[in-house]
Amino acid sequence: MRAFFSIFYKKKYLKGKYFDSKIMGWYWAFRSLRCRIFGENRKIPWPVHPRTLVGNARNIIFDPDSINVFQVPGCYWQAHGATITIGKNCYVAPNVGVITTNHDIYDPSRHVSGKSVVISDSCWIGMNAVILPGVILGPHTVVAAGAVVTKSFEEGYCVIGGIPAKMIKKIEENKEFNEA
Numbered sequence: 001m002r003a004f005f006s007i008f009y010k011k012k013y014l015k016g017k018y019f020d021s022k023i024m025g026w027y028w029a030f031r032s033l034r035c036r037i038f039g040e041n042r043k044i045p046w047p048v049h050p051r052t053l054v055g056n057a058r059n060i061i062f063d064p065d066s067i068n069v070f071q072v073p074g075c076y077w078q079a080h081g082a083t084i085t086i087g088k089n090c091y092v093a094p095n096v097g098v099i100t101t102n103h104d105i106y107d108p109s110r111h112v113s114g115k116s117v118v119i120s121d122s123c124w125i126g127m128n129a130v131i132l133p134g135v136i137l138g139p140h141t142v143v144a145a146g147a148v149v150t151k152s153f154e155e156g157y158c159v160i161g162g163i164p165a166k167m168i169k170k171i172e173e174n175k176e177f178n179e180a
Helices: 024-039 064-071
Strands: 053-055 060-061 076-078 082-087 096-097 107-113 118-119 142-143 158-161 167-171
Touching: 024 064, 060 064, 096 118
Parallel strands: 053 076, 060 082, 076 096, 082 118, 142 158
Antiparallel strands: 158 167
């Protein structure tokens, strides 16, 4: 399968836990072919959900073990003028927006300079959250649904939420997750 899909996507994105030990990655690659050939995300070198928009894929850096974040409907990844970096084992809910630049408040037809966004390992971003330019989320940061993140939480291990987002609680480091 890797040989077939490498016709459409870069090989470096067809690896990691979703391709090596699960069939899910191959399902995503197949589902994305429609967009790859006819849709908005034609030039994106990795599988993307048909209802997700990726702006300037050259500026998005991610671990293949987080390719799942691009398989969620309604998300907007805008990396203009700066980079978006996504660590390993991250999760994103539907309708999340991650942007690196914004409109000039004095002239909305222009954009201001971009600022990079970093989402560290094991972050979880809830539905309808927005991550604004220049934000750095440290490891194990949970962003509550509907939050607008305007500042960095570089220390990580926390739950943040609200508009603008603020720390709601700290998360214990090195604690194992126990399934019920």
